[in-house]
Amino acid sequence: MIKRMSLLSVLVLALAVMFMVSCEGPEGPAGAAGVAGADGADGADGADANVTCLGCHSEAKWTGIEAKYALSGHANPGALDYAGGRGSCTRCHSSEGFGDFVAGYDGEDIAYPSALSCESCHGNHTVLEGDISAPLATMDPVVLIVDPTMSIDLESSSNLCGTCHNSRRNGSYYEAIDSVWTEDVNGNDSLWIVPTGSVYISSSHAGPHYSSQLNTMKGIGGYGSTTETTHDNVGCVGCHMGASTDTEGGHTFAPNLANCTEACHGTVADIAVFAAEKHDAIKARMDAVAEALVTAGALTSDGAGHYTPAKNVVSQAVFEAFWNYRVMYQDHSYGVHNPGYYDEMLDEAEATLGL
Numbered sequence: 001m002i003k004r005m006s007l008l009s010v011l012v013l014a015l016a017v018m019f020m021v022s023c024e025g026p027e028g029p030a031g032a033a034g035v036a037g038a039d040g041a042d043g044a045d046g047a048d049a050n051v052t053c054l055g056c057h058s059e060a061k062w063t064g065i066e067a068k069y070a071l072s073g074h075a076n077p078g079a080l081d082y083a084g085g086r087g088s089c090t091r092c093h094s095s096e097g098f099g100d101f102v103a104g105y106d107g108e109d110i111a112y113p114s115a116l117s118c119e120s121c122h123g124n125h126t127v128l129e130g131d132i133s134a135p136l137a138t139m140d141p142v143v144l145i146v147d148p149t150m151s152i153d154l155e156s157s158s159n160l161c162g163t164c165h166n167s168r169r170n171g172s173y174y175e176a177i178d179s180v181w182t183e184d185v186n187g188n189d190s191l192w193i194v195p196t197g198s199v200y201i202s203s204s205h206a207g208p209h210y211s212s213q214l215n216t217m218k219g220i221g222g223y224g225s226t227t228e229t230t231h232d233n234v235g236c237v238g239c240h241m242g243a244s245t246d247t248e249g250g251h252t253f254a255p256n257l258a259n260c261t262e263a264c265h266g267t268v269a270d271i272a273v274f275a276a277e278k279h280d281a282i283k284a285r286m287d288a289v290a291e292a293l294v295t296a297g298a299l300t301s302d303g304a305g306h307y308t309p310a311k312n313v314v315s316q317a318v319f320e321a322f323w324n325y326r327v328m329y330q331d332h333s334y335g336v337h338n339p340g341y342y343d344e345m346l347d348e349a350e351a352t353l354g355l
């Protein structure tokens with residue numbers, strides 16, 4: 001017991017002395033400098049410029065893309081001679097016109113228009129640091145031709161596609177035609193008034209134009225309530241480029257079924273069956289609507305499954321059914337761009353036409 005107590009007191013005493021000494025004693029001399037630590041391990045190598053660039057600029061990669069591109073409609077435009085040079089068409093139908101449009105000029109005729117090439121959509125890099133992506137001519141939100149106060153931002157390279165693939169007209173363009181000059185029986189021009197409640201289909205190519213894909217994907221441009229689609233998150237590029245074979249996807253711009261399967265649609269075999277069924281079902285409904293529109297005087301038929309707008313006056317309701325048909329026909333995705341909106345447009349048309 002005593003031993004233990006004295007041990008404890010010695011300890012307390014020793015601490016007290018140390019404390020007093022360190023408080024009151026003079027400062028000791030500085031110790032010798034420590035030995036320098038060993039060198040750290042080397043950092044990870046920076047990206048090799050050659051390897052980074054060659055991810056895209058290798059001979060094999062580039063010629064592979066060129067071969068795919070040669071198959072695409074962009075490289076082989078059917079409408080170049082007809083539309084490439086004209087001021088109102090060239091922003092979408094020629095490389096030069098598109099270049100002018102992106103630079104802020106629109107509407108000039110182009111004397112020698114050419115098809116889109118790599119440079120039309122690309123151009124040069126602005127920076128070569130960090131994650132290098134392919135330079136694009138524009139990724140700005142798309143200002144809609146049918147309503148320049150409205151723009152659509154797909155927040156991706158698909159904005160490039162939408163710049164050309166958006167509608168040129170809405171139905172309201174035709175609804176607004178309230179009179180028209182016609183030739184009377186004596187061969188004189190006479191002003192003919194379009195009756196209230198009727199619409200004059202003034203052209204054999206009345207419609208939104210073959211460029212209506214962006215509008216349709218966003219569920220606008222037809223008659224019926226807007227239906228957004230989950231497909232617009234995929235964007236044009238997600239389906240039409242992405243994974244590629246020699247003839248689909250990538251720079252062929254032909255949709256590749258492999259792009260559908262990643263997150264949503266199971267195997268390629270599953271989606272192939274599903275897509276074919278949907279395509280056939282939509283096509284059958286569109287054909288029935290077209291036949292009824294022939295009867296209603298809004299379309300003419302060549303008897304071989306091809307329908308052309310009839311220059312004619314029709315009721316507002318028939319016009320709306322006609323317009324929905326033309327939106328779907330010119331969009332040309334048989335529903336894929338916006339399945340819900342196709343349903344809506346078909347429902348409206350079928351109700352009007354008694355189908």
Ligand code: HEC
Nearest residue numbers: 049052053055056118119122123124125128132133134135
């Ligand atoms: C993700 C793909 C990609 C990567 C990576 C890439 N580039 Fe490019 N580069 C392109 C594309 C696409 C073009 C446009 C080609 C065209 O317009 O014909 C281009 C254009 C260029 C041009 C202009 C060529 C011309 O004729 O206008 C130069 C120079 C260039 N790249 C250098 C580089 C360098 C250097 C690197 C690496 C530091 C690099 N690139 C990495 C895709 C890439």
Ligand code: HEC
Nearest residue numbers: 072073077078079080092093098160161164236237240253
């Ligand atoms: C400069 C305007 C322009 C841009 C940008 C553009 N296209 Fe096109 N695209 C056209 C025109 C014009 C045609 C029709 C060419 C013709 O037949 O004369 C077309 C045709 C197509 C076709 C049908 C081609 C075929 O092979 O039959 C698809 C699919 C297509 N474009 C998808 C896209 C996608 C996806 C993008 C974005 C990566 C895009 N386009 C960007 C103007 C453009």
Ligand code: HEC
Nearest residue numbers: 078079082083086088089091092163164165166210211332
């Ligand atoms: C906003 C862009 C844009 C404008 C402006 C435009 N087009 Fe087009 N046009 C397209 C796109 C995109 C396609 C092709 C879509 C497809 O292949 O499905 C197309 C397709 C066509 C086609 C069918 C081509 C084919 O191979 O079947 C013709 C004909 C045509 N346009 C003529 C014209 C004319 C004439 C003008 C001017 C009066 C014009 N376009 C203005 C974007 C435009």
Ligand code: HEC
Nearest residue numbers: 056062065066069074116117118121134157160237241251
């Ligand atoms: C109609 C527009 C258009 C044309 C024409 C076009 N490209 Fe592209 N290209 C794109 C878009 C959009 C992307 C980006 C795709 C993405 O976001 O995944 C791209 C991506 C690329 C890339 C990088 C991604 C990849 O595919 O590995 C390269 C390299 C490239 N393009 C080269 C070319 C070359 C070479 C040509 C001409 C033979 C060409 N492009 C023509 C639109 C175009």
Ligand code: HEC
Nearest residue numbers: 161165213214217231234235236239255279332333334336
């Ligand atoms: C969900 C996938 C998907 C998205 C997103 C998508 N497309 Fe399509 N697109 C298709 C498929 C599939 C077809 C062909 C349908 C058929 O023939 O049955 C098609 C058809 C087309 C056509 C008509 C081609 C022809 O042969 O006439 C054009 C042009 C086109 N798409 C452009 C676009 C543009 C531009 C965008 C973006 C605004 C877009 N697509 C978004 C899958 C898609």
